[in-house]
Each structure stands twice: as structure tokens, then as C-alpha cells.
Amino acid sequence: xxxxxxxxxxxxxxxxxxALSRDEIxxxxxxxxxxxxxxxxxxxxxxxxxLFTKFxxxxxxxxxARQDNVIKALDSSVSAEQVRTISTWRTxxxxxxxxxAAAAVxxxxxxxxxxxxxxxxxxxxxAFADITEAMEKVPWMHISSRGFEGKIKGxxxxxxxxxxxxSAAKEADGKASFVNYNExxxxxxxxxxxxxxxHYSYENDLPLNMSSPTLLVESMYKMLKEQGAxxxxxxxxxxxxxxxxxxxxxxxxxxxxAGQDNVSHFVRLYxxxxxxxxxxxxxxxxxxxxxxxVNGEMTFDYPPTGPADIYDLDVPRDALIIDKxxxxxxxxxxxxxxxxxxxxxxxxxxxxxxxxxxxxxxxSIRIFYTDNxxxxxxxxxxxxxxxxxxxxxxxxxxxxKSFEALLQWAKQNDDVSHSVGIFQxxxxxxxxxxxxxxxxxxxxxxxxxxxxxxENNLICIEHLQQGHxxxxxxxxxxxxxxxxxxQKNYICRKEVTEWRPDxxxxxxxxxxxxxxxxxxxxxxxxxxxxxxxxxxPNGYWYPKIIVNKSTxxxxxxxxxVPLEVNVIKTVYLQIDPEFPDDIFDTDKLPQ
Amino acid sequence: xxxxxxENLVAAAAAGDRDARAVLVRRHYERVFIVCxxxxxxxxxxxDIAQEAMLKGFTDxxxxxxPRRFGPWLVKIARNLCINLIRRQRCGEKVLAENAQxxxxxxxxxxxxxxxxxAIEKLPQEVRLPLVMYYLDxxxxxxxxxxxxxxxxxxxxxxxxxxxQLHELxxxxxxxxxx
Numbered sequence: 001x002x003x004x005x006x007x008x009x010x011x012x013x014x015x016x017x018x019a020l021s022r023d024e025i026x027x028x029x030x031x032x033x034x035x036x037x038x039x040x041x042x043x044x045x046x047x048x049x050x051l052f053t054k055f056x057x058x059x060x061x062x063x064x065a066r067q068d069n070v071i072k073a074l075d076s077s078v079s080a081e082q083v084r085t086i087s088t089w090r091t092x093x094x095x096x097x098x099x100x101a102a103a104a105v106x107x108x109x110x111x112x113x114x115x116x117x118x119x120x121x122x123x124x125x126x127a128f129a130d131i132t133e134a135m136e137k138v139p140w141m142h143i144s145s146r147g148f149e150g151k152i153k154g155x156x157x158x159x160x161x162x163x164x165x166x167s168a169a170k171e172a173d174g175k176a177s178f179v180n181y182n183e184x185x186x187x188x189x190x191x192x193x194x195x196x197x198x199h200y201s202y203e204n205d206l207p208l209n210m211s212s213p214t215l216l217v218e219s220m221y222k223m224l225k226e227q228g229a230x231x232x233x234x235x236x237x238x239x240x241x242x243x244x245x246x247x248x249x250x251x252x253x254x255x256x257x258a259g260q261d262n263v264s265h266f267v268r269l270y271x272x273x274x275x276x277x278x279x280x281x282x283x284x285x286x287x288x289x290x291x292x293x294v295n296g297e298m299t300f301d302y303p304p305t306g307p308a309d310i311y312d313l314d315v316p317r318d319a320l321i322i323d324k325x326x327x328x329x330x331x332x333x334x335x336x337x338x339x340x341x342x343x344x345x346x347x348x349x350x351x352x353x354x355x356x357x358x359x360x361x362x363x364s365i366r367i368f369y370t371d372n373x374x375x376x377x378x379x380x381x382x383x384x385x386x387x388x389x390x391x392x393x394x395x396x397x398x399x400x401k402s403f404e405a406l407l408q409w410a411k412q413n414d415d416v417s418h419s420v421g422i423f424q425x426x427x428x429x430x431x432x433x434x435x436x437x438x439x440x441x442x443x444x445x446x447x448x449x450x451x452x453x454x455e456n457n458l459i460c461i462e463h464l465q466q467g468h469x470x471x472x473x474x475x476x477x478x479x480x481x482x483x484x485x486x487q488k489n490y491i492c493r494k495e496v497t498e499w500r501p502d503x504x505x506x507x508x509x510x511x512x513x514x515x516x517x518x519x520x521x522x523x524x525x526x527x528x529x530x531x532x533x534x535x536x537p538n539g540y541w542y543p544k545i546i547v548n549k550s551t552x553x554x555x556x557x558x559x560x561v562p563l564e565v566n567v568i569k570t571v572y573l574q575i576d577p578e579f580p581d582d583i584f585d586t587d588k589l590p591q
Numbered sequence: 592x593x594x595x596x597x598e599n600l601v602a603a604a605a606a607g608d609r610d611a612r613a614v615l616v617r618r619h620y621e622r623v624f625i626v627c628x629x630x631x632x633x634x635x636x637x638x639d640i641a642q643e644a645m646l647k648g649f650t651d652x653x654x655x656x657x658p659r660r661f662g663p664w665l666v667k668i669a670r671n672l673c674i675n676l677i678r679r680q681r682c683g684e685k686v687l688a689e690n691a692q693x694x695x696x697x698x699x700x701x702x703x704x705x706x707x708x709x710a711i712e713k714l715p716q717e718v719r720l721p722l723v724m725y726y727l728d729x730x731x732x733x734x735x736x737x738x739x740x741x742x743x744x745x746x747x748x749x750x751x752x753x754x755x756q757l758h759e760l761x762x763x764x765x766x767x768x769x770x
Contacts (some may be wrong), residue, residue, distance in 0.1 A: 017747065052707065071612070074609075113698055475617055
């Protein structure tokens with residue numbers, strides 16, 4: 001217990017916070033040299049500061065493992081392309097921006113644009129109308145837009161090759177992109193650096209519903225009708241040619257930039273009467289005062305061919321090529337790995353116990369039920385046993401070591417903090433089996449050999465990440481290693497994450513020059529290793545025990561510091577179980 | 592190079608680019624976790640809620656109007672989730688009682704860090720959050736002030752109160768004076 005002088009509490013606290021001037025520090029030092037109680041108080045606050053800092057370092061050492069968990073959970077939450085397609089469409093339809101800007105026509109541009117420049121939604125173009133079966137047969141569609149300048153920046157020309165599965169776009173500022181979905185390649189040209197970057201493209205097909213224009217149009221019309229749009233079809237003329245005109249008007253939907261309602265959108269589509277192909281779309285948006293905010297036009301044509309490569313988009317031949325494609329060996333392994341990853345059973349229950357070695361974190365039990373459509377995730381935290389003569393930390397080891405015993409315990413025990421989540425159709429949050437055995441590995445990796453891989457007959461995948469600075473915060477260069485076991489359905493036996501301040505792979509060697517030294521953290525290493533396996537009746541190998549270790553704090557000599565065990569996870573698996581009644585019933589969730 | 596701005600990364604993540612998503616997680620998770628820890632005081636709860644916030648953020652990423660605000664938006668989601676959890680915990684007397692009990696664990700049972708975490712958990716939230724942010728996020732008052740949208744002098748005041756109260760909780764004074 002400390003009893004410093006009454007008027008010194010704040011002074012000493014300010015000193016610890018580094019908020020005193022030089023003179024004030026001198027005065028404080030003079031006082032504490034004569035006052036043992038204040039000196040003691042100062043020392044105590046300093047020690048507590050140290051303790052807090054150490055606590056922070058310990059937390060930080062586990063940070064990359066926590067991030068890895070989030071990345072894995074995210075990976076499992078976006079699985080089926082179809083689900084993503086539908087939800088994207090629905091989201092865009094419900095988005096206020098799409099209701100308020102250039103209405104329906106722009107939506108389509110956005111949908112196409114999403115895959116052109118990595119998802120940027122600030123681009124304009126194109127419209128569709130009553131596209132018929134003829135539309136399904138067009139090999140290429142080419143769209144160019146004008147009149148959206150200053151309102152919606154972005155693509156001015158766009159090509160879609162339905163048969164070739166190619167999309168290509170040019171932006172007003174000279175940027176261009178070319179995506180070949182068959183080859184999984186995306187080329188992006190940046191005029192500022194005069195460089196073409198080639199990336200791997202995940203998608204197998206044209207984005208969203210663009211692989212079938214009819215589907216897209218149907219969706220668009222449905223949306224327009226739901227919003228009360230008036231659609232009038234009539235005959236008319238455009239540039240002296242007879243055309244079919246569709247006029248779509250929407251009013252009182254969405255808001256303008258000032259937050260006012262009553263924005264009007266008027267879209268006129270000119271359709272060639274014989275082919276039923278759209279060839280012009282005019283978009284006019286007016287605000288509440290009748291002022292025109294958008295007055296744009298898009299023209300469509302249907303050439304027999306389109307751009308063959310990015311150079312056909314006026315990209316200079318001397319542009320520097322930056323190849324970000326993964327190498328072929330790596331991709332072949334990744335494909336096998338992905339196939340194994342997707343081969344987890346459809347119907348299972350896993351119980352994963354997490355024994356944590358740090359005293360200040362509780363052990364926990366996660367239970368995960370799925371039949372591939374419905375998911376239930378329970379997290380049971382084991383707090384302290386207060387009924388014991390001397391309070392003790394509850395541990396998972398004390399609860400039994402069988403699937404049945406643990407399940408029974410979880411059912412009966414309501415003295416612990418627990419949370420339950422049920423998910424319909426949407427993939428799980430955490431706890432799924434594939435995350436435990438087959439963590440997500442990115443596309444920009446390569447196969448390497450090291451001692452651990454050699455000794456254990458494993459394939460080692462290395463993924464390197466550049467360090468970067470964002471809003472003054474430094475993220476160190478990262479190295480991620482995944483050791484896959486081809487003898488055990490490519491299960492990832494070990495994962496290593498290293499953050500290294502002096503990474504050789506950092507391209508910009510001067511990247512930390514302008515950063516204050518105290519903002520630069522020391523390196524750290526964390527790893528998760530499967531030390532025991534289960535072979536299920538289906539012949540597949542699954543993880544049984546996973547040991548997570550890390551450097552306890554970030555120290556200069558972190559490479560030579562032995563890793564300390566943080567968590568030991570034990571996996572109990574039941575394949576094709578009989579699920580308890582109401583297990584997926586959201587009405588039966590605990591209150 | 593990974594010098595992709597949040598705006599581009601958010602757009603790419605929304606379109607399904609997993610690498611972009613991973614970069615965003617590495618970039619923003621720590622701050623989200625620290626805010627959760629500051630609000631909840633428990634590492635385990637903070638881990639769960641921070642993860643939930645990240646998942647919710649990426650699920651709803653297309654609802655984000657200004658992609659440049661991705662970081663603050665995630666923090667906002669996390670704060671709302673923390674508030675929900677605190678409300679739920681307040682409803683359960685058991686949890687409250689349990690937390691109170693935990694906070695007075697005899698020193699012989701609890702380790703040094705355990706005592707610290709329990710003391711942190713007992714701090715009033717209005718001083719706990721700035722204190723945790725200060726100590727775990729670079730010890731920079733300006734950063735804390737910016738993130739919490741309060742003046743620097745306001746942050747100093749809270750930090751000063753925080754370290755004094757923490758000292759009381761970590762010494763015998765805390766046990767008799769609290770609650």
C-alpha cells in the first residue's frame with residue numbers, strides 16, 4: 001500500500017505517462033528523493049506500466065495467430081460461388097447508392113465493373129433492355145459511354161466475350177484491364193507506371209450473372225418492377241432508324257447527395273426491332289429541384305470478335321510486365337490441396353477442446369454441428385470454479401476425454417459462459433473441420449524445401465508478404481509456411497507465421513526510413529502443428545491434436561527464443577451423426 | 592507490392608479476392624481486438640467479439656459506402672457487438688457475480704498477468720478503453736485521442752485516472768474500496 005503526498009498523485013501519474021516537462025521532471029525527482037512514500041508510489045506505477053507493456057507484448061505475440069483464425073473463418077464463410085453471386089446481386093439491389101445514382105442501368109455496369117478493377121463500384125456504363133434469345137447467341141458485346149464524366153468516373157469502354165469468357169475494359173484515365181476467365185488471368189495496366197500487372201483470377205466464369213445476359217435482364221426487370229418503375233414500350237426513331245423504345249421511369253426512390261428524396265431517374269432504351277438487341281441507352285437523373293445531375297448515353301454493339309489481349313486496349317507494347325502469377329508446380333499442388341479441403345464430410349459434429357497455457361485465458365470447448373446446409377456453433381468458456389475450497393481454474397482435461405463425455409458435459413453444464421450461433425445456408429463462423437486441417441493458402445505462393453519438410457516427407461508452401469505502413473502503423477513483412485502431407489490427404493501438418501523487420505524479400509529497402517523507431521516492432525514467430533491424427537472410417541485423415549506455439553514477446557533475438565506453447569487443441573470427430581432434436585432450431589436457442 | 596490502399600482492397604475483397612481480404616485482416620484486426628479488449632476487459636471475450644466483428648464486416652462489406660473508412664467502420668461494428676455482449680452479461684447476474692469473484696482471486700492462485708487482466712476487467716469502461724489503447728497501441732496519446740474523438744487533454748485525464756485506479760486494484764486498496 002502506498003500513501004504518497006496528496007498533491008503528488010497526478011504529478012506522478014503524469015510522469016509515468018511522459019506528460020511532464022523537463023523542469024517538472026526535475027522538480028518531481030527532487031521531491032521523490034526526499035519523500036520515500038512518493039518514491040514508492042512512483043516506482044509502483046512504473047512497475048505497473050512495465051507489467052501492462054509486457055502484457056501487451058504477450059497479447060501481440062499471439063496476434064498473428066488470431067488474425068490467421070479470422071482469415072480461416074472468413075475463408076470458410078465464403079465458399080460456394082453461387083451463394084456469393086446471389087448475395088452480391090441482392091446486396092447491390094438493396095444498396096441505396098444503386099437506387100439513387102443512375103438507377104438500373106448503372107447497376108449492370110457495376111456488376112460488370114466489379115470484376116474488372118477488383119470490385120470498384122465507382123464506374124459507369126451500359127444498359128440492357130428486352131434482351132431476347134438473340135442476346136444469348138452474341139459472341140461479343142461492346143459498350144461505350146459518355147456523359148457520365150464528373151458524376152460517375154470509370155469505365156468508358158467495355159467488352160464482354162461470352163464464348164471466349166473474356167472481359168476487357170478501358171477507363172477514362174488510361175487504365176485498362178483484361179480478364180481471361182478460362183486461363184484464370186487478370187491483366188491490369190497502370191498508365192502512371194506504364195506497367196501491366198498479371199494476377200491470378202479466382203473466378204471460373206464471367207462475374208455474377210453476366211455469363212447469361214438473359215438472367216441479368218430478368219433480375220433487373222424484377223427489381224425495377226418491385227421498386228414501382230413504370231416501363232413503357234413504344235416504337236420510335238433513332239438517328240433515322242426505326243427502333244423499339246423502352247422508357248423506364250422511377251421517382252421518389254433513394255436520395256440525392258444532399259439526402260433529399262424525390263430524385264427522378266429516366267432511362268430510355270433503344271432496341272433494334274429485328275434482332276431485339278439493345279443499342280443505345282440514355283440515362284437522365286434529376287434532383288428534387290428538377291436539376292439534371294446525370295445525362296449520359298451508352299451505345300452497344302455486337303462485334304464478331306473482341307480484344308485478344310490487353311494490347312488491343314491501346315496499352316503500349318513497351319509497358320513493364322509485373323508477373324504476380326503463382327508458379328505451375330505450386331498451382332498443381334494447391335489444386336490437390338483444395339480438392340482435399342473440400343472433401344470434408346457433409347454431416348458431422350466436431351468438439352474441439354482448447355487448453356490454454358496462459359493463466360489469464362480460460363480454456364474453452366467449441367462444438368460444431370453441420371449437415372452442410374445448417375450449422376450450429378457453440379463456444380463454452382471454462383471460468384473459475386468458485387465452489388472449490390480454494391478457487392481453481394477449470395481445465396478441459398478435467399472434463400473427460402471422450403466425445404460422449406464432452407458432449408454430455410456441454411449439454412448439462414450451464415455454469416459456464418457460453419454462446420450459441422445457428423446459421424442457415426450461410427457457412428459457419430468458426431469451428432469447421434476444414435479450417436483445422438486445411439487452412440486457406442493464397443495464390444501467390446511457391447514450393448520450397450527445408451529441413452522440416454525433408455525429414456517428414458512434406459511439401460512446404462511459402463507465401464511472402466511485403467511490409468507496409470498505413471496511417472502511421474507499421475505491419476512487418478510476413479512469411480507464412482504451410483507443410484502439407486501428401487500421404488495424409490494433403491493435411492496441413494504445420495503452419496508457421498513469421499513477422500520479420502529485416503526481411504530480405506521486402507522490395508523497398510528504405511520503407512522504414514521515415515518511421516519513428518518506437519513504431520517499429522520486433523519480429524515474432526508463431527506456429528500450429530498437428531501432432532496427432534485420426535483416420536476416419538472413410539479413410540481420410542483428420543487432425544486430432546494441434547499445438548499452437550509462439551514467441552512470448554517480441555524480442556530483438558526472437559529467432560533464438562524457444563517458442564512457448566499457448567494452446568493445445570484436441571479434436572473429437574463424429575461423422576454422419578444422428579443430430580439431437582431441435583439442434584438447428586433457432587427458436588430453441590438458450591435465452 | 593502490398594501498398595494497396597484500403598479503397599482498392601475493400602473493392603477487391605467485396606469481389607471475392609481472398610488475398611485482399613487477408614491483407615485487410617492483417618491491417619485492421621489488431622485495432623479491433625484492442626478496442627474489444629478495452630471495452631470488455633477479457634482477452635477471451637475480446638478474441639471472440641473481434642472475430643465476430645471481422646466476419647460481420649466482411650459479410651456486410653458491400654454496404655460500406657466509403658471504402659476508405661473501412662477501419663473505423665470495423666471498429667464501430669466491434670463496439671456495437673461489445674455493447675450487446677455487455678448488455679447480455681448485465682442481464683445475467685451469474686456472470687456479474689462471477690466476474691466480481693474472479694477479480695478478487697487470491698494472489699497465490701492467480702499469476703501476475705492474471706491479476707492484471709482481472710484488474711483491467713474491473714476498471715470502469717470509460718478509463719479502461721483509453722488505457723488499453725494507450726498501452727497496447729503504441730503509447731501514443733494523439734492516436735488514442737483521434738480514435739476516441741476526444742481531446743488530448745481529455746485522454747491524459749482518463750489515462751491518469753486509469754493508472755491510479757489500476758494501482759488501487761492491484762494493491763490491497765482496491766479490494767476494500769471497490770464495489
